Amino acid sequence: MSIEILSNEAITLLKNLIETPSFSSKEDETAQLIEQWFTAHKIPFKRTKNNVWATNKYFDDTKPTLLLNSHHDTVMPNKAYTKDPFKATIEDGKLYGLGSNDAGGCLVSLIATFTYFYAHKDLQYNLVIVASAEEESSGENGLNSMLSIIPKIDVAIVGEPTLMNLAIAEKGLVVFDAKVKGTPSHAAHPNNNNAIYNTIEVLKWFKDFKFAKTSKALGDVKLTVTQINGGKQHNAVPAEVSLVIDVRVNDCYTNKEIVEILESNSPCSSIKARSLRLNSSSIPVEHPLVQAGIAIGRTTYGSPTLSDQSVLSCPSLKLGPGDSTRSHSADEFIYVNEIKEGIEIYIKLLNKVL
Structure with a gap:
């Protein structure tokens, strides 16, 4: 044909x-x-x-x-x-x-x-x-x-x-779910451990963090905070704020290595990868x-x-x-x-x- x-x-x-x-x-x-x-x-x-x-x-x-x-x-x-x-x-x-x-x-x-x-x-x-x-x-x-x-x-x-x-x-992909914790309280009372305010420094850390290895074909690993959620009512400080982090992985790293680096270094209260299979x-x-x-x-x-x-x-x-x-x-x-x-x-x- x-x-x-x-x-x-x-x-x-x-x-x-x-x-x-x-x-x-x-x-x-x-x-x-x-x-x-x-x-x-x-x-x-x-x-x-x-x-x-x-x-x-x-x-x-x-x-x-x-x-x-x-x-x-x-x-x-x-x-x-x-x-x-x-x-x-x-x-x-x-x-x-x-x-x-x-x-x-x-x-x-x-x-x-x-x-x-x-x-x-x-x-x-x-x-x-x-x-x-x-x-x-x-x-x-x-x-x-x-x-x-x-x-x-x-x-x-x-x-x-x-x-x-x-x-x-x-590039591969690893999506992380992370939490930033604090002390829950009534909004009217003093609180030096507000989870939402604690998130400011965490977000800055993610914004500034760079993975060391650059790929000739794919460039740098790209890390982006894509979702944030915390609080349910105007007069209550929440106990935690949830973040979602999207990481596009170059061929210098395995997904497992990316997880190990963020688990060891990120200032979150907890951080967990959803999957390691998208290499x-x-x-x-x-x-x-x-x-x-x-x-x-x-x-x-x-x-x-x-x-x-x-x-x-x-x-x-x-x-x-x-x-x-x-x-x-x-x-x-x-x-x-x-x-x-x-x-x-x-x-x-x-x-x-x-």
Whole structure:
């Protein structure tokens, strides 16, 4: 099948995906649309919950395996939309709709690319494609749940909007819940241990704190206090104030090391990480996938945003059509030509390594 035909079919699939709500953990109907693609192209597939996956026709256990992955769940549309988020419309070359950019364009481009290579013989790598669920919510039934089900993978391309440039590293994430304690009291009485006032110095500490190691690809670890809550009534000083701290981890640290540093140094009364599983990820510049991308004119960079790369233990490359700055925005869109170009670039890149 020609790349042009595959591109047109991929755009049609994306329109259908946009018009089918698929919030995290509720992707059953979009999973059916993806099943229909594989059925129409006579590609055997399997479905595990809302994850749809397939392997290339001539899968060979003696060869290394390359994963192609993107997700078909979306966030909720925000209130600033002026267009119907579930109506796929094309205006001035832009395909509008919820999930068009994050990550529908990537998903359909990878599905088309997998379809192009599906029946090729004598590939250097096996191919596995997973159209995964629950990426936006980091849910337990997403790509992480598939790693013990699909064949062992050696390297991965994760489809997220990168303007088809090569994100060779991605920051991990650790979210902390912290408490600053004090003495509860009536607001009318003196209190030299007011938890809210105690929080001032704690917030300043977080604002000024710097992790020592800087990554060449990802820069500094980014620490941000994102939530604060304390007190329930105007005349009562609370016993404690709760904070939430978002830490974006570069590839110089493990998540466990980040936890140890903040537990040992932060001035909070208590601080606890919610999870350690969303790790930073990277792929060596020398890897054949990266070198293939560079050879066809793509640039490399480090990505500050989180994706399903965080659950992979193998080298992984983030690459896809669309622009990350459009993700989760009102009136989300992707250029139609970005999808066509994405498929062409995926195929050019894989032709160099397969």
